[in-house]
Amino acid sequence: MDQITACVAGGHLCEKLCRVGAVNQAYFPDLHDDLVLFSTCYQADLDAVSYYQNKGVLLPSSLMKARSKRQAEYLAGRYCAREGLKALGSSKCFVPTNKDRSPCWPVGYIGSITHSNGLALAIVGEIHQFRAIGIDAEEIVPAERAERLSKAVLLPDDLKLQESMGLPFDWFFTLVFSAKESLFKLLYPEVGRFFGFDAAVMKELDTVNQTFTVMLTEDLAAGLSAGSQYFGQYMAVGGYLITLMLMDKKTN
Numbered sequence: 001m002d003q004i005t006a007c008v009a010g011g012h013l014c015e016k017l018c019r020v021g022a023v024n025q026a027y028f029p030d031l032h033d034d035l036v037l038f039s040t041c042y043q044a045d046l047d048a049v050s051y052y053q054n055k056g057v058l059l060p061s062s063l064m065k066a067r068s069k070r071q072a073e074y075l076a077g078r079y080c081a082r083e084g085l086k087a088l089g090s091s092k093c094f095v096p097t098n099k100d101r102s103p104c105w106p107v108g109y110i111g112s113i114t115h116s117n118g119l120a121l122a123i124v125g126e127i128h129q130f131r132a133i134g135i136d137a138e139e140i141v142p143a144e145r146a147e148r149l150s151k152a153v154l155l156p157d158d159l160k161l162q163e164s165m166g167l168p169f170d171w172f173f174t175l176v177f178s179a180k181e182s183l184f185k186l187l188y189p190e191v192g193r194f195f196g197f198d199a200a201v202m203k204e205l206d207t208v209n210q211t212f213t214v215m216l217t218e219d220l221a222a223g224l225s226a227g228s229q230y231f232g233q234y235m236a237v238g239g240y241l242i243t244l245m246l247m248d249k250k251t252n
Contacts, residue, residue: 034129035246036087038080039121048072052079060097073120077113080122085109088124102188112185119240131247134186137240138178146173153177153197155217161202171241175212176202178243179232183214186230186245191220203229210234212243 042048046068052075053059063071078095081103085093092106095113103113111124112135123135141149146169150159154176162172180197187195199220204213216228232245 034088035123035125035133036084037121037123038084038087039119040076040080041118042072042076042120044069044072044118049075052076055079057082058094062097073115076120077115077122080120081105081111081113081124084111084122084124088126112182114181114242116240119238121242123244125246129248131249132186132189133247134182134184134245135242136178136181136185137242138174138181139240141170141174141177143168143170146170149173149177153180155198155201157201157203161205165205165207167207171236174241175205175234175243178241179212179214179234179245182232182243182245183230186247187220187224190224195220210236 042051049059049068049071052072057075057079059071059075063074066074081095082093085095085106088109090106090109095106095111096104098104103111105111105124105127108127109124110127110130110133111122112133113122114120114135114137116137117139119137119139121135121137123133125133150169150173154162154173158176162169165172177197179202180200183200184195195218199218200214200216202212203215206212210233212232212234213229214232215230216224216226219225230245230247232243234241234243236242
């Protein structure tokens with residue numbers, strides 16, 4: 001059983017550290033060796049909140065009165081980010097929240113955080129190597145809910161790809177949803193504003209190598225124009241789909 005599957009299957013608080021370029025090479029074979037992926041499982045309750053607070057992870061004032069579920073997922077994500085930064089040798093491992101609710105990474109580092117129904121992950125790298133990183137985890141969306149939400153997430157060309165490949169709708173919907181979330185996290189630092197699911201379409205999908213390409217359908221910012229394509233990778237594990245996208249410093 002692989003590390004993340006063990007983490008998900010355990011059903012209790014646990015954490016796993018893996019160097020993407022080493023332990024997790026089978027999932028993301030094209031990633032840089034110096035990326036660190038850290039995952040944790042959590043229960044969305046007060047026990048989880050206490051667990052992470054006892055490990056020194058702090059809640060921002062804006063979440064002091066939030067429900068325990070929201071507090072737990074926030075703390076779990078920030079815990080992963082902190083441990084990832086530690087693994088890279090950072091002396092500053094606190095990741096506060098910007099006014100726009102995005103993570104505020106220590107100088108010299110860049111990363112992305114995600115959480116979904118009991119699973120949290122963060123991936124971290126050094127800013128001199130990576131221009132942007134986006135990661136997203138989603139539990140497979142039930143078919144009925146996927147159908148109900150599809151008009152808000154999937155474009156006609158997305159649906160054509162699903163039909164041409166004969167993929168289960170719930171699985172495909174979840175993958176596209178997650179891929180577009182990862183794209184948002186990847187590009188938001190440069191775009192600086194919200195953009196929706198209709199700003200991109202799934203252009204290519206390789207289910208053997210677990211890779212995909214998304215294409216922008218509108219101009220978002222200078223250098224991020226309609227027709228620009230972005231490569232991503234995914235893994236399916238423990239009832240979740242996890243998508244990952246990055247741009248290194250060589251990416252135009």
